[in-house]
Amino acid sequence: MGVINVTPDSFSDGGKYLNTDKALAHAMQLIEQGAHIIDIGGESTRPGASAVSVEEEINRVVPVIQALRMKNAKITISIDTSKPEVMQAAIQVGANFINDVNALQAQGALEVAAKYDIPVCLMHKQGQPKTMQNKPEYRDVLIEVMDFFEKKVDNCLSAGIKAKNIILDPGIGFGKTLEHNLVLLKNINKLKSLSYPILIGVSRKTMIGEILNAEVGDRLYGSLAIAQFAYTQGAQIFRVHDVKATSDLLKVTKILNS
Ligand code: PT1
Numbered sequence: 001m002g003v004i005n006v007t008p009d010s011f012s013d014g015g016k017y018l019n020t021d022k023a024l025a026h027a028m029q030l031i032e033q034g035a036h037i038i039d040i041g042g043e044s045t046r047p048g049a050s051a052v053s054v055e056e057e058i059n060r061v062v063p064v065i066q067a068l069r070m071k072n073a074k075i076t077i078s079i080d081t082s083k084p085e086v087m088q089a090a091i092q093v094g095a096n097f098i099n100d101v102n103a104l105q106a107q108g109a110l111e112v113a114a115k116y117d118i119p120v121c122l123m124h125k126q127g128q129p130k131t132m133q134n135k136p137e138y139r140d141v142l143i144e145v146m147d148f149f150e151k152k153v154d155n156c157l158s159a160g161i162k163a164k165n166i167i168l169d170p171g172i173g174f175g176k177t178l179e180h181n182l183v184l185l186k187n188i189n190k191l192k193s194l195s196y197p198i199l200i201g202v203s204r205k206t207m208i209g210e211i212l213n214a215e216v217g218d219r220l221y222g223s224l225a226i227a228q229f230a231y232t233q234g235a236q237i238f239r240v241h242d243v244k245a246t247s248d249l250l251k252v253t254k255i256l257n258s
Pocket of ligand 1: 008045046047080099101102121123171172173174199200201202204206207225238
């Protein structure tokens with residue numbers, strides 16, 4: 001899964017792809033580099049980010065999704081949003097994957113997702129982006145994330161979302177310390193016991209900066225190390241900025257494991 005941020009304040013490529021033509025060209029490049037899914041988001045969810053209005057978010061993402069769908073009929077287009085109105089608008093112009101960092105908890109989100117036979121990624125987070133890194137605490141992070149998944153999966157199934165469309169994501173960096181993130185990554189096998197595919201988004205994140213004492217532009221090798229580890233533990237989808245590097249890494253790792 002390659003990332004396209006259509007936000008002026010994204011943590012790693014803020015503002016670079018605001019223009020529709022530029023975003024489209026970047027998406028086409030990510031597809032060429034091996035991305036199977038293009039994840040398009042109009043609201044940053046990095047630590048400290050502010051919320052944007054429904055209207056603003058739709059104005060950011062819809063032109064990009066429309067343009068990408070016109071250029072490529074087949075690619076999976078993921079809409080990275082927590083707002084049901086944005087999901088709906090995105091799906092109407094060609095998005096066919098819902099990536100919700102709020103796990104469809106917004107009023108009306110379950111209903112929108114249930115209307116379409118498309119994959120939905122349910123991500124765990126503690127708190128809201130603005131303040132979530134302000135001393136996150138858990139009694140047992142693994143148990144709490146697993147309990148959260150069980151509840152949210154139940155809600156999805158009750159709303160009519162098919163089990164085959166559900167994907168789970170432990171939400172690396174979303175209200176979690178380095179220790180919490182490490183526990184979750186080391187226990188992907190336990191998350192897998194729920195029998196849904198696991199998505200991991202760790203590309204260029206703070207936890208790598210903390211391990212390596214590296215700025216955001218210098219986190220590629222750390223990101224690749226975690227992607228390879230997560231793959232070996234059973235994760236199936238990797239949300240990344242560096243598609244060529246990650247795709248090569250996964251191709252070689254797959255051969256060695258077969
Ligand atoms: C993610 C994810 C996402 N991450 C899914 N969607 C972001 N499914 C946006 C940091 O610690 O992991 N999974 N959509 C980006 N959010 C963050 C969070 C960016 C934390 C940076 C950090 O640096």
